[in-house]
Amino acid sequence: MSESTDVSNDTAPPAAESASPATESANEAIPTARTRRATTKKRTRAKKPIAAATRGSKKKPASPRRARVARFIVLFRHGLAEDRAPEKLDADRSLTADGHAKTKRAARGLEEIFPEADTLFSSPLVRAMQTALWLTKAYRDKLRVQVTDALLPDADPKKLADLIAEQDGRNIIVVGHEPHLTEAFAHFVGISRSLRADLKKAGCIGIRLDERGQGTLEFMLSPRMLRRLD
Numbered sequence: 001m002s003e004s005t006d007v008s009n010d011t012a013p014p015a016a017e018s019a020s021p022a023t024e025s026a027n028e029a030i031p032t033a034r035t036r037r038a039t040t041k042k043r044t045r046a047k048k049p050i051a052a053a054t055r056g057s058k059k060k061p062a063s064p065r066r067a068r069v070a071r072f073i074v075l076f077r078h079g080l081a082e083d084r085a086p087e088k089l090d091a092d093r094s095l096t097a098d099g100h101a102k103t104k105r106a107a108r109g110l111e112e113i114f115p116e117a118d119t120l121f122s123s124p125l126v127r128a129m130q131t132a133l134w135l136t137k138a139y140r141d142k143l144r145v146q147v148t149d150a151l152l153p154d155a156d157p158k159k160l161a162d163l164i165a166e167q168d169g170r171n172i173i174v175v176g177h178e179p180h181l182t183e184a185f186a187h188f189v190g191i192s193r194s195l196r197a198d199l200k201k202a203g204c205i206g207i208r209l210d211e212r213g214q215g216t217l218e219f220m221l222s223p224r225m226l227r228r229l230d
Contacts, residue, residue: 074173082127104138108138112229121146122175129175161188205220
Protein backbone atom coordinates (compact mmCIF):
# COMPACT_ATOMS: atom_id res chain seq x y z
CA MET A 1 0.00 0.00 0.00
CA SER A 2 1.07 3.60 -0.59
CA GLU A 3 1.86 5.95 2.28
CA SER A 4 -1.26 8.03 1.63
CA THR A 5 -3.37 4.90 1.90
CA ASP A 6 -1.70 3.93 5.20
CA VAL A 7 -2.39 7.35 6.68
CA SER A 8 -6.07 7.26 5.64
CA ASN A 9 -6.56 3.78 7.18
CA ASP A 10 -5.19 5.04 10.49
CA THR A 11 -8.25 7.20 10.87
CA ALA A 12 -10.55 4.13 11.04
CA PRO A 13 -11.19 2.52 14.50
CA PRO A 14 -9.03 -0.64 14.92
CA ALA A 15 -10.78 -4.08 15.34
CA ALA A 16 -10.70 -5.01 19.04
CA GLU A 17 -10.31 -8.78 18.63
CA SER A 18 -7.66 -8.81 15.86
CA ALA A 19 -5.34 -6.02 17.00
CA SER A 20 -2.27 -7.36 18.80
CA PRO A 21 -0.23 -5.22 21.22
CA ALA A 22 2.52 -4.86 18.60
CA THR A 23 0.02 -3.75 15.98
CA GLU A 24 -1.50 -1.27 18.38
CA SER A 25 1.96 0.19 19.07
CA ALA A 26 2.63 0.55 15.34
CA ASN A 27 -0.75 2.16 14.81
CA GLU A 28 -0.08 4.63 17.58
CA ALA A 29 3.28 5.56 15.98
CA ILE A 30 1.83 6.27 12.54
CA PRO A 31 -0.26 9.34 13.51
CA THR A 32 2.82 10.76 15.30
CA ALA A 33 4.94 10.48 12.15
CA ARG A 34 2.13 11.97 10.10
CA THR A 35 1.87 14.88 12.51
CA ARG A 36 5.59 15.56 12.20
CA ARG A 37 5.36 15.50 8.41
CA ALA A 38 2.39 17.87 8.43
CA THR A 39 4.17 20.22 10.83
CA THR A 40 7.32 20.16 8.70
CA LYS A 41 5.30 20.97 5.57
CA LYS A 42 3.67 23.92 7.32
CA ARG A 43 7.04 25.26 8.43
CA THR A 44 8.46 24.84 4.94
CA ARG A 45 5.53 26.70 3.43
CA ALA A 46 5.91 29.49 5.94
CA LYS A 47 9.64 29.89 5.21
CA LYS A 48 9.34 30.20 1.43
CA PRO A 49 7.85 33.71 1.28
CA ILE A 50 10.39 34.91 3.88
CA ALA A 51 13.30 33.53 1.86
CA ALA A 52 11.93 35.13 -1.30
CA ALA A 53 11.59 38.47 0.44
CA THR A 54 15.14 38.20 1.75
CA ARG A 55 16.50 37.49 -1.71
CA GLY A 56 14.66 40.47 -3.09
CA SER A 57 15.93 42.80 -0.38
CA LYS A 58 19.56 41.83 -1.10
CA LYS A 59 19.24 42.96 -4.71
CA LYS A 60 17.99 46.49 -3.97
CA PRO A 61 21.30 48.14 -2.94
CA ALA A 62 22.99 46.87 -6.13
CA SER A 63 21.98 49.92 -8.21
CA PRO A 64 24.52 52.78 -7.93
CA ARG A 65 21.68 55.28 -8.30
CA ARG A 66 20.27 54.19 -4.94
CA ALA A 67 23.59 54.71 -3.15
CA ARG A 68 23.25 58.25 -1.85
CA VAL A 69 26.64 59.66 -0.90
CA ALA A 70 28.18 63.10 -0.61
CA ARG A 71 30.51 64.15 -3.42
CA PHE A 72 32.66 67.07 -4.53
CA ILE A 73 32.67 68.07 -8.18
CA VAL A 74 34.93 70.55 -9.99
CA LEU A 75 33.68 72.04 -13.27
CA PHE A 76 36.82 72.92 -15.26
CA ARG A 77 36.56 74.87 -18.52
CA HIS A 78 38.97 74.02 -21.34
CA GLY A 79 41.93 76.31 -21.99
CA LEU A 80 42.40 79.01 -24.63
CA ALA A 81 41.72 77.47 -28.05
CA GLU A 82 42.10 78.36 -31.71
CA ASP A 83 39.56 80.70 -33.24
CA ARG A 84 36.74 79.32 -35.32
CA ALA A 85 37.63 78.90 -38.98
CA PRO A 86 35.61 77.74 -42.02
CA GLU A 87 38.23 75.12 -42.91
CA LYS A 88 38.15 73.41 -39.49
CA LEU A 89 35.34 71.75 -37.58
CA ASP A 90 34.58 73.25 -34.17
CA ALA A 91 35.18 69.84 -32.55
CA ASP A 92 38.74 69.81 -33.95
CA ARG A 93 39.87 73.17 -32.62
CA SER A 94 43.02 72.76 -30.53
CA LEU A 95 44.52 74.70 -27.64
CA THR A 96 46.87 77.46 -28.72
CA ALA A 97 50.50 77.49 -27.58
CA ASP A 98 49.57 80.05 -24.91
CA GLY A 99 46.53 77.93 -24.04
CA HIS A 100 48.70 74.86 -23.45
CA ALA A 101 51.12 76.78 -21.24
CA LYS A 102 48.46 78.45 -19.09
CA THR A 103 46.29 75.34 -18.82
CA LYS A 104 49.28 73.34 -17.64
CA ARG A 105 49.85 75.76 -14.75
CA ALA A 106 46.15 76.05 -13.93
CA ALA A 107 45.92 72.26 -13.72
CA ARG A 108 48.83 72.22 -11.25
CA GLY A 109 47.08 74.88 -9.19
CA LEU A 110 43.93 72.77 -9.00
CA GLU A 111 45.96 69.79 -7.81
CA GLU A 112 47.29 71.93 -4.96
CA ILE A 113 43.83 72.68 -3.56
CA PHE A 114 42.05 69.49 -4.67
CA PRO A 115 44.62 66.68 -4.40
CA GLU A 116 41.99 64.05 -3.49
CA ALA A 117 40.44 63.97 -7.00
CA ASP A 118 39.75 60.37 -8.01
CA THR A 119 37.68 60.65 -11.22
CA LEU A 120 38.12 62.69 -14.41
CA PHE A 121 35.60 63.17 -17.22
CA SER A 122 36.02 65.15 -20.43
CA SER A 123 34.04 66.29 -23.40
CA PRO A 124 35.14 64.50 -26.60
CA LEU A 125 36.08 67.79 -28.31
CA VAL A 126 39.83 68.19 -28.93
CA ARG A 127 40.36 71.33 -26.81
CA ALA A 128 38.67 69.68 -23.82
CA MET A 129 40.62 66.45 -24.24
CA GLN A 130 43.91 68.37 -24.35
CA THR A 131 42.92 70.22 -21.18
CA ALA A 132 42.05 66.92 -19.47
CA LEU A 133 45.46 65.50 -20.42
CA TRP A 134 47.18 68.42 -18.66
CA LEU A 135 45.13 67.55 -15.60
CA THR A 136 46.34 63.94 -15.72
CA LYS A 137 49.91 65.26 -15.79
CA ALA A 138 49.25 67.58 -12.85
CA TYR A 139 47.91 64.59 -10.89
CA ARG A 140 50.96 62.52 -11.91
CA ASP A 141 48.89 60.15 -14.04
CA LYS A 142 46.71 59.02 -11.11
CA LEU A 143 43.59 59.99 -13.07
CA ARG A 144 42.31 58.35 -16.25
CA VAL A 145 40.39 60.48 -18.76
CA GLN A 146 36.87 59.19 -19.34
CA VAL A 147 35.14 60.71 -22.37
CA THR A 148 31.43 61.45 -22.25
CA ASP A 149 28.85 63.18 -24.45
CA ALA A 150 27.23 64.48 -21.26
CA LEU A 151 29.86 67.28 -21.43
CA LEU A 152 29.20 68.38 -25.00
CA PRO A 153 28.42 72.13 -25.33
CA ASP A 154 24.72 71.55 -26.05
CA ALA A 155 24.13 68.64 -23.63
CA ASP A 156 21.33 68.69 -21.07
CA PRO A 157 22.83 69.44 -17.61
CA LYS A 158 20.65 66.69 -16.14
CA LYS A 159 22.68 64.12 -18.10
CA LEU A 160 25.81 65.24 -16.27
CA ALA A 161 23.98 65.11 -12.93
CA ASP A 162 22.84 61.54 -13.69
CA LEU A 163 26.39 60.55 -14.67
CA ILE A 164 27.81 61.95 -11.43
CA ALA A 165 25.18 60.12 -9.36
CA GLU A 166 26.24 56.78 -10.88
CA GLN A 167 29.93 57.09 -9.96
CA ASP A 168 31.77 55.27 -7.21
CA GLY A 169 34.24 58.16 -7.01
CA ARG A 170 33.57 60.93 -4.49
CA ASN A 171 35.87 63.67 -5.86
CA ILE A 172 35.23 64.32 -9.52
CA ILE A 173 36.64 66.73 -12.12
CA VAL A 174 34.74 67.36 -15.35
CA VAL A 175 36.23 69.25 -18.30
CA GLY A 176 33.81 70.96 -20.64
CA HIS A 177 32.57 74.10 -22.33
CA GLU A 178 30.51 77.21 -21.86
CA PRO A 179 27.63 77.85 -21.50
CA HIS A 180 27.06 74.19 -20.57
CA LEU A 181 29.23 74.25 -17.42
CA THR A 182 27.50 77.24 -15.86
CA GLU A 183 24.13 75.72 -16.76
CA ALA A 184 25.26 72.55 -14.96
CA PHE A 185 26.37 74.70 -12.01
CA ALA A 186 22.89 76.29 -11.86
CA HIS A 187 21.32 72.83 -12.00
CA PHE A 188 23.44 71.50 -9.14
CA VAL A 189 22.90 74.43 -6.77
CA GLY A 190 19.26 75.00 -7.72
CA ILE A 191 19.35 78.50 -9.18
CA SER A 192 17.96 79.94 -12.39
CA ARG A 193 19.90 78.99 -15.50
CA SER A 194 19.62 82.62 -16.61
CA LEU A 195 22.07 83.57 -13.82
CA ARG A 196 25.37 82.88 -15.57
CA ALA A 197 28.70 82.52 -13.80
CA ASP A 198 31.64 84.20 -15.49
CA LEU A 199 33.77 81.07 -15.93
CA LYS A 200 36.98 81.90 -17.78
CA LYS A 201 38.91 79.44 -19.94
CA ALA A 202 41.04 77.19 -17.70
CA GLY A 203 39.05 78.43 -14.70
CA CYS A 204 36.93 76.24 -12.44
CA ILE A 205 33.97 76.02 -10.08
CA GLY A 206 33.96 73.76 -7.00
CA ILE A 207 30.62 72.38 -5.80
CA ARG A 208 29.90 70.22 -2.76
CA LEU A 209 27.02 67.79 -3.32
CA ASP A 210 25.08 66.31 -0.41
CA GLU A 211 23.52 62.82 -0.36
CA ARG A 212 20.49 64.10 -2.29
CA GLY A 213 22.64 65.62 -5.03
CA GLN A 214 21.90 69.18 -3.87
CA GLY A 215 24.93 71.40 -4.42
CA THR A 216 26.62 74.22 -2.51
CA LEU A 217 29.16 76.52 -4.13
CA GLU A 218 32.56 76.11 -2.44
CA PHE A 219 34.80 78.15 -4.74
CA MET A 220 35.06 79.81 -8.13
CA LEU A 221 38.64 80.35 -9.31
CA SER A 222 39.85 82.25 -12.33
CA PRO A 223 42.74 80.80 -14.38
CA ARG A 224 45.02 83.52 -12.99
CA MET A 225 44.21 82.50 -9.42
CA LEU A 226 44.87 78.84 -10.24
CA ARG A 227 48.22 79.69 -11.87
CA ARG A 228 49.29 81.56 -8.73
CA LEU A 229 48.80 78.37 -6.76
CA ASP A 230 51.27 76.50 -9.00
